Amino acid sequence: MKTKVYVGSMNPAKVNAVKNVLQQDAVVIPLDVPSSVSSQPMSDKETKEGAINRAMYIIEQEQAEVALGLEGGIITEEHDTMLLCNWGALVTKEKNVYTAGGARIYLPVDIAEEIRSGMELGKVIDKWAGRNDIRKKEGTIGVLTNGFVDRTEMFQHVVNLLVGQWKFSQGKNKSR
Numbered sequence: 001m002k003t004k005v006y007v008g009s010m011n012p013a014k015v016n017a018v019k020n021v022l023q024q025d026a027v028v029i030p031l032d033v034p035s036s037v038s039s040q041p042m043s044d045k046e047t048k049e050g051a052i053n054r055a056m057y058i059i060e061q062e063q064a065e066v067a068l069g070l071e072g073g074i075i076t077e078e079h080d081t082m083l084l085c086n087w088g089a090l091v092t093k094e095k096n097v098y099t100a101g102g103a104r105i106y107l108p109v110d111i112a113e114e115i116r117s118g119m120e121l122g123k124v125i126d127k128w129a130g131r132n133d134i135r136k137k138e139g140t141i142g143v144l145t146n147g148f149v150d151r152t153e154m155f156q157h158v159v160n161l162l163v164g165q166w167k168f169s170q171g172k173n174k175s176r
Contacts, residue, residue: 008033008054008069017155040120047073048087055091082112088158100161
């Protein structure tokens with residue numbers, strides 16, 4: 001019987017990242033759950049916290065065996081430059097928590113200015129690119145890399161890191 005793995009999001013990019021990593025090893029079940037952080041996380045700490053909160057919520061509310069939370073956010077460096085960031089958390093029913101961060105890419109100055117003025121990145125990138133729901137498709141990373149890396153791939157890397165840590169901790173420390 002396949003393990004049920006819950007994902008704390010209905011966003012297709014996040015759900016597909018988990019499905020791509022787990023393939024035949026699990027049944028992936030997406031759920032719309034709260035991150036309990038701001039709608040636009042503005043630090044590594046807040047973004048990671050949102051990922052952990054999503055996964056922990058599922059463990060506590062659904063009595064799941066395994067849950068993943070994935071969260072995208074923004075970090076600000078010196079001179080007010082902003083970068084896109086992403087974090088993930090895998091939580092087990094025993095409440096073991098595994099976390100991993102992913103790719104970072106600088107945001108153009110005009111996008112950063114709009115975020116500083118209070119807009120959420122998803123709305124800014126839609127307006128900037130003249131399209132809708134980019135966060136559910138290629139994501140900001142896809143727009144800013146001209147399609148070389150999309151949001152699913154970005155989160156897939158994080159999911160690989162999470163699942164790898166989890167498997168290693170179970171004594172399954174052999175290569176796939």
